[in-house]
Amino acid sequence: MTSQIFFNALISASIYALIALGFVVIYSTVRFFHLAHGAVYTMGAYGAYTAVKLLSNSGSTGMQAVPLWIYAVATIAAMGIASATGILIDLLVYKPLRRTKATSLILLLASFGVFIFLENLIALIYGNQILSLRTGPVKEGYHLFGAVITPIQILIILSALIMFLFLFALTRLTKIGKAMRAVADDPVTASVVGINPEKVIFFAFALGSALAGLAGMLVSLETNLEPTMGFGALLKGMIAAIVGGIGSLTGALLGSIFLGFTENIAVWFLPAGWKDAIAFSVFLIFLLFRPEGILGKKEEEAG
Amino acid sequence: MILEIKNITKTFGGVRALDNISLSITKETITAIIGPNGSGKTTLFNVINGFLKPDKGKITFKGKDITYLSPSKIARYGIGRTFQLIRVFPQMIVRDNLLLALENPLREGLLYGLNPFIRYDPGPLKEKAMNLLTMVDLQDMAEELPCNLSHGQRRLLEVMLAISLDPDLYLFDEPTAGVFQEIKDRIFELFRQLKGKGKTIIFIEHNMEVVKEIAEKVIVLDKGRVIAEGEPATVLEMSQVMEAYFGGEFT
Amino acid sequence: MDYFIHVLVIVGIYAILSMSLDIIVGYTGIPALGHAAFSLIGAYTSALLSLRLGLSPWIGMFAGAFLASIAGAIFTYPAIRLKGDYLALATFGLGIIAYVIAKNWVSLTKGPMGLPGIPGFSLFGYELKEVWQYLLLILFFVAITYIFLSLLVNRPFGRVLKGIREDEIAIQALGKDISIFKLKVFMVGAFFAGIAGALYAHYITFIDPSSFTLMESITILVMLIFGGMGTLKGALLGAFLLVAIPEALRFLGLPSSVAAQLRQMLYGFILVILMLYRPQGLIGQYKWR
Numbered sequence: 008m009t010s011q012i013f014f015n016a017l018i019s020a021s022i023y024a025l026i027a028l029g030f031v032v033i034y035s036t037v038r039f040f041h042l043a044h045g046a047v048y049t050m051g052a053y054g055a056y057t058a059v060k061l062l063s064n065s066g067s068t069g070m071q072a073v074p075l076w077i078y079a080v081a082t083i084a085a086m087g088i089a090s091a092t093g094i095l096i097d098l099l100v101y102k103p104l105r106r107t108k109a110t111s112l113i114l115l116l117a118s119f120g121v122f123i124f125l126e127n128l129i130a131l132i133y134g135n136q137i138l139s140l141r142t143g144p145v146k147e148g149y150h151l152f153g154a155v156i157t158p159i160q161i162l163i164i165l166s167a168l169i170m171f172l173f174l175f176a177l178t179r180l181t182k183i184g185k186a187m188r189a190v191a192d193d194p195v196t197a198s199v200v201g202i203n204p205e206k207v208i209f210f211a212f213a214l215g216s217a218l219a220g221l222a223g224m225l226v227s228l229e230t231n232l233e234p235t236m237g238f239g240a241l242l243k244g245m246i247a248a249i250v251g252g253i254g255s256l257t258g259a260l261l262g263s264i265f266l267g268f269t270e271n272i273a274v275w276f277l278p279a280g281w282k283d284a285i286a287f288s289v290f291l292i293f294l295l296f297r298p299e300g301i302l303g304k305k306e307e308e309a310g
Numbered sequence: 311m312i313l314e315i316k317n318i319t320k321t322f323g324g325v326r327a328l329d330n331i332s333l334s335i336t337k338e339t340i341t342a343i344i345g346p347n348g349s350g351k352t353t354l355f356n357v358i359n360g361f362l363k364p365d366k367g368k369i370t371f372k373g374k375d376i377t378y379l380s381p382s383k384i385a386r387y388g389i390g391r392t393f394q395l396i397r398v399f400p401q402m403i404v405r406d407n408l409l410l411a412l413e414n415p416l417r418e419g420l421l422y423g424l425n426p427f428i429r430y431d432p433g434p435l436k437e438k439a440m441n442l443l444t445m446v447d448l449q450d451m452a453e454e455l456p457c458n459l460s461h462g463q464r465r466l467l468e469v470m471l472a473i474s475l476d477p478d479l480y481l482f483d484e485p486t487a488g489v490f491q492e493i494k495d496r497i498f499e500l501f502r503q504l505k506g507k508g509k510t511i512i513f514i515e516h517n518m519e520v521v522k523e524i525a526e527k528v529i530v531l532d533k534g535r536v537i538a539e540g541e542p543a544t545v546l547e548m549s550q551v552m553e554a555y556f557g558g559e560f561t
Numbered sequence: 562m563d564y565f566i567h568v569l570v571i572v573g574i575y576a577i578l579s580m581s582l583d584i585i586v587g588y589t590g591i592p593a594l595g596h597a598a599f600s601l602i603g604a605y606t607s608a609l610l611s612l613r614l615g616l617s618p619w620i621g622m623f624a625g626a627f628l629a630s631i632a633g634a635i636f637t638y639p640a641i642r643l644k645g646d647y648l649a650l651a652t653f654g655l656g657i658i659a660y661v662i663a664k665n666w667v668s669l670t671k672g673p674m675g676l677p678g679i680p681g682f683s684l685f686g687y688e689l690k691e692v693w694q695y696l697l698l699i700l701f702f703v704a705i706t707y708i709f710l711s712l713l714v715n716r717p718f719g720r721v722l723k724g725i726r727e728d729e730i731a732i733q734a735l736g737k738d739i740s741i742f743k744l745k746v747f748m749v750g751a752f753f754a755g756i757a758g759a760l761y762a763h764y765i766t767f768i769d770p771s772s773f774t775l776m777e778s779i780t781i782l783v784m785l786i787f788g789g790m791g792t793l794k795g796a797l798l799g800a801f802l803l804v805a806i807p808e809a810l811r812f813l814g815l816p817s818s819v820a821a822q823l824r825q826m827l828y829g830f831i832l833v834i835l836m837l838y839r840p841q842g843l844i845g846q847y848k849w850r
Contacts, residue, residue, distance in 0.1 A: 104837060116832060119832065120831070120835075242657075245650075284661040295640060383738070390734070399731065401723070422717070423712060
C-alpha cells in the first residue's frame with residue numbers, strides 16, 4: 008500500500024517537475040509569471056494528438072496499436088508546436104510590453120489573457136469532449152516492490168529526471184546556459200558584459216515551452232486530453248516552482264517532490280476531490296509565510 | 311535628547327549598512343548627516359522611520375521605544391520624512407495632495423465614509439491647504455498635477471506634505487538636490503521657521519555649502535559608523551572626513 | 562422582450578460586482594483576482610439559509626454579504642504585505658480555494674450538483690415572479706451600491722485609498738495605517754460582492770460552483786479594466802458593454818457552446834489588448850503601472 012503511494016507521489020512529482028522546470032526556465036529570465044505556459048502545455052498535447060491522428064490515418068479505431076515511430080514524431084511535433092507557441096506569445100505580447108516597461112503585474116494579466124484566448128481557441132477547434140492519445144489495449148503495469156506502475160509512468164519519471172539533469176548541465180556548461188543564469192541573476196550587469204537579453208529570453212521561451220509540450224504529450228499518454236487540461240497543470244507546476252523556491256531548477260524539482268508527496272499522502276486521509284484544495288492550501292501557506300520557497304533567498308530592498 | 315539611537319546594526323545579505331551605530335539628537339536643532347555614498351545615511355533614516363527593522367539596537371524618540379513600530383505609527387508619534395527620490399501622489403492634484411496630509415483622521419474612518427446623513431464639507435480644509443501653498447508661493451499650481459511642476463516645486467510640495475503632519479522631528483533626505491537656488495532659499499527659510507516653532511530637523515546632504523549655511527551640527531557617517539560629529543566648520547576640516555570622501559563628492 | 566430584461570438583470574448583477582471590485586482594485590490599487598469567492602460565499606450562504614432554515618432571502622442576503630465580508634477580512638490579514646504579482650497570485654488562490662470547497666464539501670453544498678429550487682425574493686408578502694420585477698429590484702441594489710460607494714470614495718476614506726494606490730510609502734509617512742485601510746476596503750468590496758451573489762442565487766434559483774470559477778473573477782476584472790478603473794462609472798460601463806455585446810453573439814445563430822468559447826476568447830483578447838494599448842480602459846482614472 009505504502010509503496011503504491013510512494014510511486015503515485017513520484018509520478019505526480021515528475022509531471023509537476025516537467026511543467027515547473029519549463030516555467031522556471033522562463034521565469035528566471037523574464038521575472039514575471041507567464042501563466043500562458045499552461046496554454047502552451049495544452050498546445051503541445053493537442054499538437055501531438057493531431058500528429059498521431061494524421062500519421063496513423065484517422066481510419067484506425069481504438070483497438071489497433073499505433074506504431075512507436077508515430078509517437079516519436081508526435082513528441083517532436085508536441086515540443087515543436089509548444090516551443091513555437093511560446094516564442095510567438097513572447098514576440099507578440101510580452102516583448103512589446105517590455106518596451107513600455109510594464110510591471111510584472113501587467114505582464115501577469117496579459118499572460119492570463121493569452122491563456123484564456125488560447126485555451127478557448129483549442130476548445131473551439133477540437134471541441135469540448137475528452138480525446139485520447141492512447142490507442143490499442145491498455146498495457147498492464149509492471150509489479151514493482153508491491154506497487155503497480157505502467158510503462159508510460161516509468162517514462163514520465165525518467166523524462167523528468169533526464170530533463171532536470173539536462174537543464175542543470177545546460178545552465179552550467181554551455182555558453183547560452185550560463186548566459187541564462189547571468190540574465191536571471193542580474194539583467195543589467197548581464198547586458199553590460201555583452202549578453203543580449205532578448206536573445207536569451209527567446210531561447211528561454213523556446214526551451215521552456217518545448218518542455219511544456221513534452222509534459223503535455225506525456226500526460227496525455229497517461230490520462231486524456233481536454234481543452235481545460237492546461238489550467239490545472241499550470242497551477243500545479245507554478246505551485247511546485249514557488250514552493251521550492253522560484254528561480255531555481257533545484258527548487259522546481261524539490262517543490263515538485265514536496266507537492267507530489269504531500270498531495271498523495273493527504274489523499275490517503277481525505278477524499279480524492281480535495282487533492283486540489285491541498286495543493287492550494289500549501290500554495291497559500293507558502294505565499295503568505297514563506298514566499299521565497301524552501302530554497303529561496305529573501306530579497307530586501309533599501310528603502 | 312529628542313532622538314536617541316543606540317547600537318543599531320542593519321545587515322543586507324552580507325553587507326553591514328549600519329554597524330553598531332549610536333548617536334543622539336538634541337531638541338530644536340538642525341543637524342546635517344553627511345558621508346560618502348553607501349555610508350548608510352538613507353538606511354539610517356529608513357530604520358528610524360520604521361521602513362526597515364534593525365537587526366539589533368534601540369531607537370528612542372521623546373522617551374518612547376520606537377524601534378519596531380510600524381512606519382505609520384512612528385509618523386503619528388511625530389516624525390515626518392521626505393525621500394531621496396521625491397514622493398508625492400502623482401495622480402492627485404497638488405491641493406488634494408495636501409488635503410490627504412491635513413485631513414482630520416477621525417473623518418477618515420469607514421463609517422464616516424459611508425454615512426449618508428452627514429454632509430462632508432472640505433471647504434475649511436481646502437482653505438488651510440491654500441494657505442500652506444501660499445506660504446511657499448505655490449498657490450497658482452494648486453489645481454495642477456505634480457508632473458506639471460518643476461522638480462524644485464515638487465520638492466517643495468513634498469516638504470509641505472511633511473509639514474502638514476506637524477511632526478516634532480523632521481527627516482529630510484537630500485532636500486535640495488537638483489533644486490534652483492530660489493527654491494533652496496525657500497527651503498532654508500522653512501527650516502528656520504520650523505526650528506523657531508520648536509521643531510527638530512535632521513537632513514542628509516551632499517552639498518557642503520548647504521551644510522555650512524544651515525546646519526548647526528554635522529554628523530559624518532562612513533561604512534555604517536559615525537566617524538565624526540561637531541560643528542560644521544570643524545568637522546569639515548577633519549582629515550578623516552576628507553579621507554572618507556576621497557574619490558567621492560567633495561565641494 | 563423578457564430576454565432583454567433578463568440580460569439587463571445580469572448586467573445589474575455584474576455592475577454591482579464590478580463596482581465592488583473597483584474600490585479594491587481601481588481606488589486602492591490592490592490586484593484582487595479572486596473576487597468571485599465573495600459572491601460565492603454570498604450566494605451559497607443565502608441559498609442555504611433559505612433552503613435549509615427557511616429564512617427569508619432578505620436575511621439570507623445580508624447574512625451572506627456579512628460572511629463574505631468576514632472572509633475578506635480573514636484573507637486580507639496575512640496577505641496584506643505581499644507585493645504586486647505575489648498578491649495577485651494569493652487572491653487567485655483564495656478564489657480557487659473557495660471554489661474547491663464549494664465543489665467538494667458535498668454534504669453542505671451538494672458539490673457539483675448545485676442547489677436547485679432556491680426561493681425568490683418577496684416584497685411585503687408578495688413573491689416576485691416576473692423578470693421585470695427582478696429588474697427593478699436589481700436596479701435598486703445597483704443604485705444603493707453606487708450611492709454608498711460614491712460616498713465612500715469621495716470622502717476622506719476614499720482619498721486615503723487613492724493615496725495608498727499612488728504611493729504606499731509616502732502615505733505611511735503621513736501617518737496612515739495602510740493595513741487597516743486595506744482590510745476595510747476588502748470588507749466593503751466583499752460585502753457588496755456577497756450581495757450580488759445572493760441576488761444572483763435567488764434570481765436564477767439555481768447555483769453551482771461553476772458560476773464562481775476563476776474565470777468568473779477574471780471576467781469581472783476585465784469588465785472593470787475595460788470600462789475604466791477608479792471611477793465607479795467605468796465599472797458600470799464595462800459591465801454593461803461586456804455583458805450586452807457577447808449576448809449579441811447569440812443572434813448570430815451560433816450553437817451555445819461555440820458562443821461560450823467565443824465569449825471567453827473575446828475576454829482574453831480584450832485583456833491582452835487593454836494591457837498592451839489602453840490599460841486605463843474607456844473612461845478610467847487609473848492604469849496599472
